[in-house]
Amino acid sequence: NAGVTQTPKFRVLKTGQSMTLLCAQDMNHEYMYWYRQDPGMGLRLIHYSVGEGTTAKGEVPDGYNVSRLKKQNFLLGLESAAPSQTSVYFCASRPGAGGHIEQFFGPGTRLTVL
Amino acid sequence: SQKIEQNSEALNIQEGKTATLTCNYTNYSPAYLQWYRQDPGRGPVFLLLIRENEKEKRKERLKVTFDTTLKQSLFHITASQPADSATYLCASSRGSYIPTFGRGTSLIVHP
Numbered sequence: 001n002a003g004v005t006q007t008p009k010f011r012v013l014k015t016g017q018s019m020t021l022l023c024a025q026d027m028n029h030e031y032m033y034w035y036r037q038d039p040g041m042g043l044r045l046i047h048y049s050v051g052e053g054t055t056a057k058g059e060v061p062d063g064y065n066v067s068r069l070k071k072q073n074f075l076l077g078l079e080s081a082a083p084s085q086t087s088v089y090f091c092a093s094r095p096g097a098g099g100h101i102e103q104f105f106g107p108g109t110r111l112t113v114l
Numbered sequence: 115s116q117k118i119e120q121n122s123e124a125l126n127i128q129e130g131k132t133a134t135l136t137c138n139y140t141n142y143s144p145a146y147l148q149w150y151r152q153d154p155g156r157g158p159v160f161l162l163l164i165r166e167n168e169k170e171k172r173k174e175r176l177k178v179t180f181d182t183t184l185k186q187s188l189f190h191i192t193a194s195q196p197a198d199s200a201t202y203l204c205a206s207s208r209g210s211y212i213p214t215f216g217r218g219t220s221l222i223v224h225p
Contacts, residue, residue: 004157031211040122042217043158043203050211058212090157094211101207102148105157 002026004106006091012112013081021076021109023091030096032074033058033103034066036087043090049074051096081113116141118216120204126222127194135189135219137204144206147180147187152201152218161202162189194223 007022023032034046045058047066055066063085065077074093078085088110092103117140127133137147145166150158164171164180164187171178177190191198201220205213 035215040217043215045212048212092157097211101146101211101213102160102163103158103213105150105159107157108155 004091004093004104006089006106006109008109009107010110012114013078014114015082017081018077018079019081019111020078021089021091021111023074023076023093023106024072025074025091025093025104026072027093027095027104028071029093029104030071031094032068033092034064034074034076035090035092036060036085037090037108038087046076046089081111083113085111086113087111116144116206116208116214118204118206118214120202120216120219122217122219124220124222126224129195129223129225131194133191133194133198133221133223135202135204135221137187137189137216139185139187139206142208143182143185145208146206147178148205148207148213149176149178149187149189150203150205152203158203191221194221196223196225199223 004025033048035043049055049068052071067075091106094103119138148163149161152158162178164178175192179188201218203218204216207213
């Protein structure tokens, strides 16, 4: 099992550019999450999904969109990147209700917006 | 909303000693408290979970306690090694699938 994988690992964007971060998991998990991690701020939830075709806003959703068209994939989109979106992005997954609640994290995507 | 507080100052200890990290929560008592380890440039990795009706949980050299009176969880690493150096995150959850993470405490174990 590859677990949770994220693509790309690094990316540099210019202000106003768009991009999509891909998260894939091969554990048949129901729940998936996107976090951003900034120095001194800890992990902050951007969006999450409790199943294929569902998405919901987290703590800091502005400037981001997500889609969960397939159970194993969770995409995070930046339509018009801003320097404030420079961060490390982590995807995580866990089994659904009644399953283990611990999250499995991907290796992260380091994004710089100039 | 729930807040999770972890000591922002790094904890420096000597190899072989016991490291103790603190996680304090405000507001409601979580149903679960989780501890994760994060190495530089990597994603967090789950270590231990303790439920609100449990006082203590152990796994090898790791021990977690949960004190609902003090609104606190303690994370202990006994016989610490330089390889234990990392940032340790605490997360709480109750009745939902959205955990609240603390900012983490950096542990540095000196040989």
